[in-house]
Amino acid sequence: MAKQAKTAITPTREEDYPEWYQQVIKAADLAETSPVRGCMVIKPWGYAIWENIKDDLDRRFKATGHKNAYFPLFIPMSYLQKEAEHVDGFAKECAVVTHSRLEADADGKLQPAGKLEEPLIVRPTSETIIGELFSKWVKSYRDLPLLINQWANVVRWEMRTRLFLRTAEFLWQEGHTAHATQEEALFETRQMLDIYADFAENFMAMPVITGAKTAAERFPGADETYAIEAMMQDRKALQAGTSHFLGQNFSKSSGIKYLSAEGKEEFAWTTSWGVSTRLIGGLIMTHSDDDGLVLPPRIAPSHLVIIPFTPKEETRAEVLDYCHELKQTLEGQSYMGAPVKVELDDRDMRGGEKAWDWIKKGIPLRVEVGPRDIASDSLMVGRRDRAPKDKQSVGKDAFVSGIVDLLDNIQDGLLAKAKKFRKENTRDITTEAEFVEFFTPKNKNQPEIHGGFASMGFCCDPELEEKIAKQYKVTVRCIPNATLKEEVACVFTGKLGKRVIFAKSY
RNA sequence: CGGGGCGUGGCGCAGCCUGGCUAGCGCACCUGGUUUGGGACCAGGGGGUCGCAGGUUCGAAUCCUGUCGCCCCGACCA
Structure with a gap:
């Protein structure tokens, strides 16, 4: 018999926290490093988490009047130069495009050719190019407020990268708004910060502190930067989202001007705000344990996995049929306005092995079904927020009707636990x-x-x-x-x- | 970019100091069998330019030089 590891992840958090973090990502199959330095490949289970983040936030943005749009990946280099502090902040981490084609040299090796008149930078953020467009769109006070969001990728040529927490390319959302008055812009800045905070706590079960940054930590070009800060399990702080009050800095450098009701020309007041795939890093480090990822139900790609136990060949078909039926029944339940998401793991593997697989992936609930359960009309239920072997036999009907409460209970428990940890530290x-x-x-x-x-x-x-x-x-x-x-x-x-x-x- | 560590089958590692037969081990994978309510067992099998380049040597995973990459710490950052 192979020796049994005490924990599914080695090393443990206690032994080597940074290494534990990487091992959780690997064990849960969230992402991996790519052939391109500093960039990551987000795998289906990890991307599904991002999609859930995206869907929920997008709803919140739209509910507060924002519209989505898309702006170019490339920004003329001269644009970056328009805002002095902005240049200082981003110039040293920009990827620059200087050529438009490749040509084979005498040795057959490809060489860049077709030098561009003006180099393009790959956006590290889009204030400058969006400012340029805003200046065209805004003519009158009637055009304000202008409330735009874009879902995009950005590139920041970082020296040191870590999966999800800091990668050269990452996915994010950047909101950009323009307003007629300072008060409105400040209100927007704080409103979006509150949305992030509410999202982090109630969707990700990640408690955050909202607050203002000091001058040293401010976004380059902002008058005021607000952030949500979360405590990770190594007690370090993670800046999980930012909302910037840009004053009139960018409207002046980009010429976002409007005629007021009094017929006076005024500069608009702008804001920008964003969260990124870094949130997934925060999610991992808030809840996960030495057996792998732990997912709060609301953000989990799937809520529950059904694991058929088919010890005897002759009962196999019966068990699988029962499981399919159970899956349908559970999917008939509604959680957070959508059907309960159910996986049926009918892979040809031993049940115990499958169970550990899903534990490492962080799925909130495991439901084991074998002939004995079917006979007694019950299910063996394991919760990811409890020990792996702490399972309970639950009557099937009671489980189905209680599934929503159970998921809420797990969600609330994880938030409470994270809050307690933060308080203690x-x-x-x-x-x-x-x-x-x-x-x-x-x-x-x-x-x-x-x-x-x-x-x-x-x-x-x-x-x-x-x-x-x-x-x-x-x-x-x-x-x-x-x-x-x-x-x-x-x-x-x-x-x-x-x-x-x-x-x-x- | 500075300091430290590491590159050996898919993953995790041993071997290196003190050079020497066909480079090992665990997990994973494939085949057959026995199994099956929590990470199975037995037997057989496939898979490695020892990161890359150069050098020393009769002989290099092992010694030397260079180089690339990864990880941790620092500076910088979401």
């Missing part, structure tokens, strides 16, 4: 000594496993912020909206400042 810090103690690694071999979120007063002096970042490898993740009005003494200077969250970040 968030500390109010009032002195510098406490701060130092909190962020000093307990284990030298795993310095990445550190304190957590430090909630504390900070004067927000940029120089001090930089010094702290260098010294302790932690940064201000955000100035939480929830405590924005609080005035707290800075832990370092004693000056009156804001309550902020310090943490190590991804």
Whole structure:
């Protein structure tokens, strides 16, 4: 008998968190690295998660009046130059297209030819080109607000990449809006941030803190950047979505002007906001355990897998028929406005092996059906949020009628667990000594496993912020909206400042 | 781009220090059989330019030089 691993994933989170993360992705068959450096191949199970993210967010965007559109992948290099801070932020990670064809040289090797008059950059984000188009579309106050979103891929030539968390090419959504007044634009910025927060918590079961970024962490060209920040299981912070108030910076550089009701020419106020495939990285690191991926039901590509147990050849057909029927019955139930999504795993494999396969993929429920269950009109049900062998026999009818409650129960449980984890690893810090103690690694071999979120007063002096970042490898993740009005003494200077969250970040 | 680690069948690794027969092991895969309510067992089998290039040598997975790639840490970032 082969030795049984205690956990399906090795190493465990405790042993080597970054390696565990990669192994979960592999075991769940979410994605893999590609022949192209820094780019990833998203496999069907991983892409299905992205599709679910996309569908749910898209509904929310449309419900708040936004329309989808598509803008070019290529941006003339000169466009990037229009906004000074924007150039600074993105120039060093742009892929540049300089030629339009290939020609074979004397040795038969292909060489770029047809040099372009003006190089094109592959969009790292689309503010500049969308600004250019907006300037044509906006003439009058009657054209505002202009509320556009695009689902697209972007490229940022990163030095170091990690599947889902940071890849050279990634999928995302970028909303771009233009408004007549500052108030409207600010409202939009915060509204979209709230949508992200609600989505993260209620769809992904990933609790987030909403807040403003300090100047150092702001989007290049933005007056104000807001973000949702989540705590991963290694207690580091993940910026999971951003919403930017761009002021009139881009409308001035792109010429987005309109005539007001009073006949005066005014610059529009713009915003932009986005979330990316990084969310999937956050999802993995929020819920998964040492047996693999754990998916909250609402985001799961499938809610449930039926695993037929057919120990005897003569009962095989009967069991499979029963399973097909059960699948149909379950699909007749509605969860979150759509049929319950059911897999029937009739692969020619041993039942136990299949069960482990689905555990690693994170499917919320496993339903095992064998002759004994059929005889007693019941099912063996395993939940992904419980131990692999913690299974219960449930009457079939009770299971079918309770499936929606059960899925909600799992969803709620995962959110509660993540919130509890965050609470346990968030500390109010009032002195510098406490701060130092909190962020000093307990284990030298795993310095990445550190304190957590430090909630504390900070004067927000940029120089001090930089010094702290260098010294302790932690940064201000955000100035939480929830405590924005609080005035707290800075832990370092004693000056009156804001309550902020310090943490190590991804 | 700096520091560290690693490249050996699909995956995970041993072998390298101290060069020497046909390069091993576990998992996976294929065939046959026995099995079957939680990661099966027995027997047989297929599959590897030892990342790549050059060098040293009678002989290189092993030593030397270069190079490419991956992972971790740092700088940068969603």
